[in-house]
Amino acid sequence: MATVGLNEVVKVYDNGVLAVQDFNLQIEDKEFIILVGPSGCGKSTVLRMIAGLESITEGEISIDGKVVNNVSAKDRDIAMVFQNYALYPHMTVYDNIAFALKMRKVPKDEIDNRVRHAAETLQLTELLDRKPKQLSGGQRQRVALGRAIVREPKVFLMDEPLSNLDAKLRVEMRVQITKLYQQLQTTIIYVTHDQTEAMTMGTRIVVMKDGIVQQVATPTDLYNLPVNLFVARFIGMPPMNTIEGRLGKDEAGLFVCAEPIGTDSKEQSTHAVDSVKLYLLPRYETEEVLAHLDRPVILGIRPEHIYMEPEDVERYSDTKLQVKAEVVEMLGAESYLYLKTQWDSNLTARINDQVHDVRYDDMITVALDPDHIHLFDYETEVSIIH
């Protein structure tokens, strides 16, 4: 039940490694913030700095408006759930949950009430007398959650709490944590490398890479309006397809002439193919976009925006492509098509149906939805169109 502010936070480890760079974030009360990024991007370091387990090299962290840089972890009134559970192995589940309250000298009756209430919320009542080693992974993680919620802290910190669980349990716990969030109505900061967790649970997501914040946005905005290629490729499963090319213009309008950039000319010549022009919608013809004319760009398209139905291909004939089918993955409600373009780059299409009539090596024509095309600068990878 608090706000958290991070102001120009920098973390440099003793060995000189720059883990976090100029981190700025204002977290509102009752937000479910997700820090997401590949391993080593500094997201856990940020969390540990908020927790007080890691010193802050530069900048300020405040909880409820009070700067906590020099407040020790035990006095910050935060609770944390660790990836490896970090339960007290010599204590029963009851004592594990009660420990923090005992340390704060809460009266015994109240401890008992609160522990039993937390246990009920997490279906742990039956397990209160057990030791951690007698529990399964999912139960242990529930105890770790119980230990956090019993405290009724200002802020919850969760450091990849689900990554040690198997796939099925992970989905269950994901739902449980979301429910818990709705029940508790408190501020949660959650670290994960799993974009599915990020997208499904968070109210706002912070995408990090190499210690630098790439984008802070709601899940929908992050998905629809990624600010750069990294965010675009990191969020979404399967990831966004990219097609390298050059921005051009003729009488029919703006187009991306698809061709691999950056490979040497010799290689290019062996793959000599008819260049494919993928036309952009007239509304993109702005000054900002025109500035990239004749320059290399990267076109991005999400798998669900590649169509193969004849009527769709007909409708979007300005953006159609000849591709070779490589693999068809049938997932039941939908199918993934793994495709290869004439210039040898890979595309993935998500078809909202069961695909039966495509075989390996079949040549098919697909069309890109021009409304959902993203365009990125080739060098800076910053978004031009989204």
Next chain:
Amino acid sequence: MKPKRKVWRGIVTALLLIWTFFPIYWMISLAIRGNEELTSALSFFPKSFTFEHFRMLFVKHHFEQALWNSFIVTAISLIIALIVGLACSYILVRVRFRFGLRKVSFFWILLVRVLPPIAFAMPLYFIFNYLQLSETRLPIIVAHLLINLPLIIWFTMTSIDSLAQGIEESAQIDGASEWQIYSHIILPQIYPSIAAVGMLSFMASWNEYLYAVIFIQKRDLFTLPLLLSTMNSEQELTQWGQIGAGGIISMIPVLIFVIFAQRYLIAGLSSGGVKE
């Protein structure tokens, strides 16, 4: 298993058992024989039975005094060694040292254990003499600390080091102070090693002779090993029966301590807290 191997196994086990238990049997059998039997050629089984030697221990030698002395010296040195040693280990493992001081400190602590005990006896003797403490129990207690501290630090350092550090961080966030983390989280997890090293230290202290013979001059401060050794003196005939009886009695506290400490020798006490 093949029957032949089974037989061999049985034979080896039996030999080992005889090897270990024979001295104890012999001690008991000496302690309960009459004096007349002890002076002549000894038979394997005692022909007479008496408690006289036990009685004589207390009447003639004030054995109870030696028992008490040994108990005091062992208990005080063990308690101090455990308190100081465990705290030392925790600091050596968890506190950050600069300039490789950790290695240096650890080396010095181990060195005390590695050097022959007699090397420390002379300097200590002079120090205590100078301080006019040689008539007290202090020198022998300090000497026993010297034996036990390095062992305790060495032993428990490895166990503390193997504990998952995330658990301490978790306690820190739960609001535990450094002292509470140490007493509520660290120590309970290493009870098995404390029990094991406590046993070893107790025995080392209880049976210690070299320092006792150098540091203890007053007869009413004699510890058990020292008193038993005086019964084998040149002035009078060796009292085999009383030595045996003394041996038996001095074994009892060690046994009690071992049985008590064994309850904590449970393997895997610290497992299950974190996902490995």
